[in-house]
Amino acid sequence: MTATAAGNTATVQQRPSSTSPVRLLGAAGRDMDLCIPRSSRPGLGSAGEISKRDSLWPGRVRRIGRAQLRKWKLNALCEPVELCLSELVTNALAYGQGGVVGVRLYQADSHLVIEVTDGSPDKPVLRVADPDNESGRGLALVDAIAETWGVTDDGTCTWCRLSVPREQP
Template sequence: MTATATSSAATTQQDLSSTSAVRRLSTGDRGMDLCIPRSSRPGLGSAREMSEKDRLWPGRVRRTGREQLRTWGLDILCEPVELCLSELVTNAMRYGRGPVVGVRLYRTASCLVIEVTDGSPDRPVLSAAGPYEESGRGLALVAAIAESWGVSDDGTCTWCRLSVPEEQL
């Protein structure tokens, strides 16, 4: 699979791993904007089934997010941002309906915003997983870590906002 990467300066080939490519719509001072192809076919089997390729994407996106934060000099936010990226991308890969998952990470004057689109109008629900359940805590973790979170009116985009420490402004 070939992916095209564009930035404000030039168009280049970009790989996030040796086996899969992603279209990097933009990166740099403005932020990170990724378009990830899904290999799982929505609507077949359990909504929780993910292909082996799709299981690799949350880790790749975490690493790319970490690189972006380092570009901005915001290493202090790596752990919370990586966790939010991982949980939101995993949910999008697992429950999304579209052929791609979009991931945006950008900085405003006082915060970082993560947006993940998945093509599904089904709104995610914050649930309380039982002590013996192996999943169901991701969105609760995002809610606990982020300053705020929500879902677009059409249900296709889940977002969260994290404050930038005052000394980093």
């Protein structure tokens, strides 16, 4: 499956990943990989800035994630997964390195796992934002919504895990 929007193409592939420690849960045959081409070059501009073109990707990834969850009949997870995807992808675009941001969504036993690879060895840090700050809440939201989250030892992949409800609508 390939998603195209505004001249950019993100490719969705079915392939295994070994970047996340939660991968040890065991695959249930449900996975989606998305490679997002970055239009802005990391290191240009201020840290945390993303190009106008790249700023469209979090919304696209939310829609792709929702479609995949509906296909898997995991509708109850759409809203929390969309929020986690949006926050992790935005952080990867703003602070990552390299020309591609990787997004992986898969079900492992009774959990749904999101992995976002950004190519940067700098590990994200959970911050407490002041009420007037316009940013700095992304990982706090992921922390509040996900069962658990973390970063790979090399810092290039941030992941989170959500429980799959027993009863599916």
